[in-house]
Amino acid sequence: MKTLKMFVGLKIPDTTAITALNTLKRMGYSSVGKLERFQYYEFTCANPELLTDRLAKIDILVNANKNYAIVGTESHEEGFTYLLVKNKGETHEGLLSTLQNRLGLKEIQSVAVGTLWKMHIVDPDPKKVAEEVAKELLASPHYQEVVVL
């Protein structure tokens, strides 16, 4: 089994990311210069190449009027730190069932969902700042898990 990732961003201004950035500035994190947010999907399947073109057209995940999707890429933009936040213990069986049964994507074996934060941090140790920002605002340690990518 292989994994295929998809990042879904907003074409329109993301008020959640703007509010989070303003809040971080107020909390004293002036080193965080830019903050973007993506819905993160991770699909497990045997042949990801068969899915790549189809995933970005699934309108329950990507609304073409307001979203754009990046599928399959692992490359991260130079100078940015990425923070992935997932809720612990969520199985997303409902979404998997919809993808498999209603949309006919039987080849998908499992799906994971999270929020991916893309941050430009002006600091000698951006990873440390990202971890602090996660702890202070972007993730609850009580029910979420965080990975700095």
Added chain:
Amino acid sequence: MKPTIAVIWFPGMNCENEAKRACVAAGMDSEIARWNNAKLEKFDGYLLPGGWSFEDRVRAGVIASKDPLFDSLKEEAKAGKPVLGICNGCQVLAETGLVPGIKPEAQMALAPNANPFVSGYYCTWVKIKHVGKKNAYNAFFKHGEILDIPIAHGEGRFISAEKGLMEQLEKNGQIVFKYCDANGAVIHDFPVNPNGAAANIAAVANPKGNVLAIMPHPERAFFKFQHKEKQMANYGDAMTLMPAARIFESMREYLKK
């Protein structure tokens, strides 16, 4: 002179008028105080109402909880003034660490509901049982008393990653109300526990008992006309107070002391 309660409104909260009405009907004065110009020190107590502060951006209650207003509110709470958070106000209080308040940091959170049938927002009437030690909000409840009360939330599951916290809260009597069935049995499964809350917690207080965070809406179970069954004989009967009104009456009595 009646005590005055500030209903602290953040953008996106939408239960401020019901909350104010409940305070007034319980014999207190009340004002809606905007988050960005609230003069907290002039009030005798505080209420954070329900709604979606800052549209629940990032997660429910967290943006409001980082507002500088809480530097002052924490001081007022430390001085013993009552602070009641309902629904979104409950989520905000958990994010600030004011509840459970054993340590200064946020020791618990309100996670998305764990409901086997409905994902996201869930709205229904539930039963809760009074189980806590005496505090500013439960002076008029008997131990084990059961109340009808509505819930309306998507992130109402009390949870903590801190080992032993739930046992400590039980031991301290800080868990004030628990979800239960019609006979008072505390059953962890849906639908008795509508959101999967740890230890069936519906409301939790700080150790001093002057701060209470409650997920169900007592201000929506205040008068008989609000009850789901609405078995009223006449208009006067419609305005009869329901048991949940005693949370506000107890707050009033606490302020008399």
